């Protein structure tokens with residue numbers, strides 16, 4: 040277990056981290072298919088009823104539950120379709136998850152890297168640690184690991200490679216083993232480490248730099264929210280596309296209803312229909328999106344994932360290029 044945990048914070052920290060953890064532990068990926076419409080609600084009841092999908096590691100190790108708590112529609116049981124979901128995990132749901140882990144004796148791995156990236160006014164990030172403590176569970180009751188990264192939030196320094204995990208509820212000998220094994224891995228480079236410490240210790244209200252820090256932070260988050268909204272509105276206007284609301288994270292995951300003729304053309308080209316669409320988009324516009332088939336989706340549905348990260352002033356041009364491409368594509372393949 041210590042080995043697996045240390046792996047989660049090692050050099051392999053990247054989008055596929057949970058998948059690589061799964062492969063390394065010889066576990067099984069459990070597809071939890073997303074609905075792109077409507078609120079996400081992980082039904083603990085459902086999980087309990089269906090022992091097969093019961094928490095990825097239970098199948099192999101009866102040890103961990105990974106929960107993506109990043110201000111995003113979000114419990115995926117070691118399913119890498121994580122970032123496509125856009126709704127904030129409901130607080131009540133978090134209580135259920137914690138109680139479930141407690142009852143089943145599971146370690147809760149809380150991926151909280153998107154905690155700053157919440158754009159819905161009525162939604163709030165609640166850390167699992169807060170939820171655990173407010174249920175009265177202390178150090179003895181529930182092992183919990185929370186992950187944070189310098190690549191997300193308002194800092195968004197993907198290239199610097201820094202992050203940390205906070206480990207609570209583990210005995211001292213287990214913590215020692217985790218630390219020892221993590222130390223065997225190469226560490227983050229020095230700038231990554233500096234950034235991680237800055238993320239942990241942002242300027243305080245009494246500091247001289249606080250006003251400019253706060254203005255910059257608020258400005259970045261407000262701009263991300265505007266970009267998400269602009270793209271959401273633009274996608275929703277297009278024929279055959281439905282786009283869920285961008286409540287958080289850095290992505291949109293629109294569903295696209297492709298004409299039969301396009302599906303057949305994709306088949307002839309030996310491509311999944313959404314991959315076919317994404318490649319055509321890339322060729323015609325230079326815009327890169329990730330086809331939903333690369334993540335896993337409800338069978339018979341097609342999606343693409345797109346980030347909200349291009350500079351804000353470039354968003355209108357991206358929208359118009361995308362719109363022209365989509366209209367042309369639909370005109371070519373409309374049934």
Ligand SMILES: Cc1ncc(COP(=O)(O)O)c(C=O)c1O
Nearest residue numbers: 052053054122150152188190202
């Ligand atoms: C949910 C989630 N967790 C973890 C990561 C890994 O972040 P990084 O390796 O950049 O720190 C990502 C990256 O995209 C992510 O989306």
